[in-house]
Amino acid sequence: MGFFDWLFPARRKAAGTEQPAPPSTAGGGSYNRSVSRRDVFKILGGAALTATACSTPFSSKEEKELARIGWEEFFQKNYREMTQEERDQVVQRLEQKARLKRGVNVNIKNTPPQDGVLFGYAINLSTCRGYRDCVKACMLENNLDEEMAMQYIRVFEIKKGKFDVEAGEAQYGHEVPAEGNFYLPMQCMHCEEPPCVPVCPVGATWKEEDGIVVVDYNWCIGCRYCEAACPYWARRFNWQEPSIPNEKLNRDQHYLSNRDRQKGVMEKCHFCVHRTREGRQPACAEACPTGARIFGNLLDPDSEIRWILENKKVFRLKEELKTEPKFFYFMD
Amino acid sequence: MLEFLKFVIAGFREATRGQRLYHLWMGTLTVFILIGVYFYSVQLREGLAITGMHDHVSWGLYISNFTFLVGLAAAAVMLVLPAYIFGDIDFKRVVLIGEGVAVAALIMCLAFVIADMGRPDRLWHMLPFIGYFNWPSSLLAWDVIVLNGYLALNVVIPFYLLYSRYRGRKADPKKYLPFVFISVFWAIAIHTVTAFLYAGLSSKPFWNSSILGIRFLASAFSAGPAFIAVTLYFIDKHSDFKIEENIFHKLGYIITVAAQINLFLLGSEIFKEFYHPTAHSHSAYYLFFGYEGHNALVPWIWTSIILNVLATATLTIHKLRRNRRVFLVMCLTLFVAIWIEKGMGLIVPGFIPSQLGEIVEYFPTMPEIFITLGIWALGLFVFTFLVKIAIPIELGYLHLKQSSTSTQGVEHA
Numbered sequence: 001m002g003f004f005d006w007l008f009p010a011r012r013k014a015a016g017t018e019q020p021a022p023p024s025t026a027g028g029g030s031y032n033r034s035v036s037r038r039d040v041f042k043i044l045g046g047a048a049l050t051a052t053a054c055s056t057p058f059s060s061k062e063e064k065e066l067a068r069i070g071w072e073e074f075f076q077k078n079y080r081e082m083t084q085e086e087r088d089q090v091v092q093r094l095e096q097k098a099r100l101k102r103g104v105n106v107n108i109k110n111t112p113p114q115d116g117v118l119f120g121y122a123i124n125l126s127t128c129r130g131y132r133d134c135v136k137a138c139m140l141e142n143n144l145d146e147e148m149a150m151q152y153i154r155v156f157e158i159k160k161g162k163f164d165v166e167a168g169e170a171q172y173g174h175e176v177p178a179e180g181n182f183y184l185p186m187q188c189m190h191c192e193e194p195p196c197v198p199v200c201p202v203g204a205t206w207k208e209e210d211g212i213v214v215v216d217y218n219w220c221i222g223c224r225y226c227e228a229a230c231p232y233w234a235r236r237f238n239w240q241e242p243s244i245p246n247e248k249l250n251r252d253q254h255y256l257s258n259r260d261r262q263k264g265v266m267e268k269c270h271f272c273v274h275r276t277r278e279g280r281q282p283a284c285a286e287a288c289p290t291g292a293r294i295f296g297n298l299l300d301p302d303s304e305i306r307w308i309l310e311n312k313k314v315f316r317l318k319e320e321l322k323t324e325p326k327f328f329y330f331m332d
Numbered sequence: 333m334l335e336f337l338k339f340v341i342a343g344f345r346e347a348t349r350g351q352r353l354y355h356l357w358m359g360t361l362t363v364f365i366l367i368g369v370y371f372y373s374v375q376l377r378e379g380l381a382i383t384g385m386h387d388h389v390s391w392g393l394y395i396s397n398f399t400f401l402v403g404l405a406a407a408a409v410m411l412v413l414p415a416y417i418f419g420d421i422d423f424k425r426v427v428l429i430g431e432g433v434a435v436a437a438l439i440m441c442l443a444f445v446i447a448d449m450g451r452p453d454r455l456w457h458m459l460p461f462i463g464y465f466n467w468p469s470s471l472l473a474w475d476v477i478v479l480n481g482y483l484a485l486n487v488v489i490p491f492y493l494l495y496s497r498y499r500g501r502k503a504d505p506k507k508y509l510p511f512v513f514i515s516v517f518w519a520i521a522i523h524t525v526t527a528f529l530y531a532g533l534s535s536k537p538f539w540n541s542s543i544l545g546i547r548f549l550a551s552a553f554s555a556g557p558a559f560i561a562v563t564l565y566f567i568d569k570h571s572d573f574k575i576e577e578n579i580f581h582k583l584g585y586i587i588t589v590a591a592q593i594n595l596f597l598l599g600s601e602i603f604k605e606f607y608h609p610t611a612h613s614h615s616a617y618y619l620f621f622g623y624e625g626h627n628a629l630v631p632w633i634w635t636s637i638i639l640n641v642l643a644t645a646t647l648t649i650h651k652l653r654r655n656r657r658v659f660l661v662m663c664l665t666l667f668v669a670i671w672i673e674k675g676m677g678l679i680v681p682g683f684i685p686s687q688l689g690e691i692v693e694y695f696p697t698m699p700e701i702f703i704t705l706g707i708w709a710l711g712l713f714v715f716t717f718l719v720k721i722a723i724p725i726e727l728g729y730l731h732l733k734q735s736s737t738s739t740q741g742v743e744h745a
Contacts, residue, residue: 074453078457078463078464080464081464148381154688156688164689165688165689166611166614166685166688166689167689168688168689170688170690186688195533195534195535198466198469198470199469199470199471199472199532199533200466200470200472201458201465201466201470201472201473201476202454202457202458202463202464202465202466203464203466204457204464219454219457219464220450220451220454221449221450221451221452221454221455221457221458222380222449222450222451222454223445223448223449223450223472224390224391224448224450225470225472225529227387227390228390228391228533228535228536228682228683229533229535230535230687231534231535231687232687232688233387233388233686233687233688233690235387236387237380237387237390237450238379238450239379239380239381239385239386239387240378240379240380240381241379262451263379263450264379264380264449264450264451265450265451266450321534321535
């Protein structure tokens with residue numbers, strides 16, 4: 001962001017911050033186009049007025065409905081303090097909002113943590129080759145804003161002979177694997193003692209029963225104290241209105257994961273809550289072409305991740321900080 | 333109730349009257365406030381993307397100023413403590429000015445925090461019982477309590493004293509002294525809590541230091557009284573409220589000792605960072621010498637160090653400190669030095685390099701700078717407004733019976 005960039009908000013918007021037009025509504029198009037339509041009606045007079053009479057009440061009804069939803073959202077409770085009934089209502093409201101704003105039917109779940117499950121992740125550093133397919137899969141799966149280039153996963157290229165993330169390079173743009181390097185992916189470590197959670201002044205982020213650290217996007221006030229507190233740089237802020245076009249929208253959503261995000265709040269990796277609570281793999285694990293990512297239930301003695309923890313030389317990053325990450329690394 | 337209404341009206345009248353210079357000053361401040369309001373409206377619409385902040389340096393100019401101003405607010409205790417508790421007659425005369433500085437500084441603090449928030453519309457989420465107030469685990473929740481509490485104390489105590497005087501009654505020490513005692517401890521608390529906000533983060537070795545709290549207090553107790561000394565000079569020059577030489581001497585002593593302690597503590601930190609540099613010293617390298625070719629803050633911090641050493645050394649020499657002109661210039665020098673050191677010089681390098689060793693620098697943008705200037709203008713506006721009312725009441729020009737005819741002759745810029 002340069003010193004004078006604020007002068008040209010259009011430039012930032014050009015790449016697609018505008019809300020995509022709902023394809024179904026009669027008005028269609030952007031604000032400017034609808035204004036010109038109205039002007040045309042003025043000129044055409046009588047006959048056209050009938051046409052407006054048909055379309056205007058429809059759109060204003062939509063606007064009213066959206067205003068009502070906005071009002072209700074303003075008074076919405078912290079997700080943690082809601083009953084299951086209230087959570088169901090909130091999720092329905094969000095689905096309705098998506099219908100009105102996007103003209104799209106999304107499925108927003110609020111699946112609670114499953115009993116006897118504690119999620120963990122292990123990365124095989126011997127097989128990771130730095131393709132970053134996990135990064136791309138994550139962006140698509142989680143409806144990450146493209147313009148801000150938000151990414152939850154960061155892959156570091158590190159020279160062999162060193163073991164220091166700080167000496168690594170995350171912005172590599174050449175063909176991989178590059179000779180003499182190894183690759184180390186990082187994302188939210190879902191610490192058992194997460195430093196980001198106690199610092200939140202409003203309790204908008206917490207650790208769920210299954211060990212996933214989540215954010216209530218509707219409760220966060222955007223102070224960014226958690227972003228400063230995270231030793232793994234795993235948290236991201238929405239510096240502007242995030243947007244994703246309908247054709248790229250993943251409609252399989254969860255309240256705590258990939259539903260439409262908002263300007264001015266935090267977000268982060270959530271181990272694909274909408275998938276993993278239904279027994280599926282997170283998108284990054286599924287996308288990895290080398291099988292370097294092993295995700296599973298740490299409480300299940302027969303799981304692959306348990307086998308790795310018991311049979312490999314496993315370590316975690318910044319263990320001296322006692323954050324107890326559930327994100328492990330090992331080598332063959 | 334009627335008396336109170338008269339008090340409010342008389343106060344408002346007093347604040348809206350004055351010489352040309354006064355109106356020019358308030359008018360200029362208003363212009364800056366309005367420019368700030370405009371840019372804030374742009375920020376509300378576009379998001380914090382219009383600032384220079386990003387995910388690597390996620391706190392910038394706003395939080396830097398906030399941190400510094402908490403210190404300015406806390407500094408009122410340096411007048412309150414001797415005046416009310418030890419009964420120092422000299423300080424008693426100017427303590428209201430100190431409390432005015434505290435109120436203005438706190439209003440600026442709260443404005444900076446709100447300017448930095450992504451969702452100011454959700455401020456109510458912090459309210460206990462109605463929202464979800466994460467106290468005691470979040471230091472930010474502590475900060476909300478101590479800042480608002482301190483603001484309340486610094487509004488209520490001077491209000492009671494001035495209102496009593498306005499009505500021609502003697503203020504009852506039994507009624508206000510307990511609050512004064514509380515406010516002394518509270519002042520220490522606001523700055524300690526603000527220091528702990530940073531010192532408590534294990535993710536940031538640059539802040540994660542046990543002497544941060546005491547450093548904050550030392551720098552506050554030098555920059556704060558330095559600011560008060562400069563305002564006293566202007567009040568002395570432009571109003572009938574005369575400030576005795578003795579007050580400047582005593583303030584000068586406080587400022588000097590605090591500045592010396594502050595320099596010592598800064599030196600201790602520098603020694604630790606550079607005697608045997610570890611991976612945890614990268615931020616200090618970035619700040620003082622530049623790191624891997626990035627050195628945006630280097631000229632900035634050395635300006636601060638030079639000004640700081642110059643002011644402290646000059647003030648240490650009795651003869652120079654007792655020279656009014658030298659003293660005031662050095663007070664301003666010290667104020668600027670500490671504003672740099674404790675503002676951008678403390679906050680920004682905390683994020684560079686990032687937790688993962690990446691280096692992305694931070695430069696404030698135009699709107700960010702104008703919002704910041706607007707908030708400073710707001711603080712100065714509030715301070716001038718309060719002082720303009722307090723002085724005629726203190727002098728006895730403004731009191732209940734002839735409140736409408738007795739305001740002449742009290743002007744200050």
